[in-house]
Amino acid sequence: MKHLPLIAALALMPALAGCGLHPLYSGGGSGTVATTLTRVEVGPIEGKAGWLMANALKDRFGASGAPLYRLEVKLDDQIIGLGVRSDDSVSRERRTLRARYQLIDLSKGTVLLDATAGSDAGLDVVNSEYGTIAAENTALERLSEIVADQIVSRVALYAQRTAASAK
Template identity: 60%
Template structure:
């Protein structure tokens, strides 16, 4: 009975259609495509952080001839959330949104036009230095999170493109 159940489970798993995105390691189409994405400079401190996170995620950035360009526009904002009776702010929300396009350099066609974003809550304390440090750390964390989301979407786009080309 156990053998029959095991066999049925194996058959069910093989028919689910799941396939590893990075099958083949560094030689996989997706890995090669990610390594061929260049990211131009993005204005501002948040832009610098997002570009560095993207370059780290793409791994082989600058090691191959670029085939794609990822154009990114950021919107970074701070909002006051908690206002006390004496009109001081007790809580802030930092929001980082990115609008990005993946462009194939050979044809100039836009392969992906999407947005990614995240936000973080910040406690405003009596120390101005501590509040500024918290705001900066929130921006660093948000830049990594937004870059992760962008890379995932780019990888899915490149994978779908490779599957369609087979």
């Protein structure tokens, strides 16, 4: 009985082979997707949110060698008050970070990928102005990481699909 889940998993393995799932980063660091990601340069992005986003993207791409692609990103960062107290002050905010990005082939100047990514975070507005500003900044840092992950995942998926169609 102890090994029943293992036996069931092994029995299902042949079925998974035919389902069309393939590892995104097959080949490890020398695979097609990983090497493509290292050839992406991140263009400058305006503002504090842009600085955070650019650093998050550069960390994930790990650029090395001469770039073949450039990623252009435009951000929309908004804070909206949601909850209202009886004295008409805001008690809850939502910070939203949206990115429109384009992957550009540097040799041809063509846009290979044009997409959007985004996320939002809720935060409490406290009596301390410092506390509220700190919460807003922390939310922006988290959102930059989340949106950067979405962008890199989409670029990696594009790289995998173009490599598969070239075969």
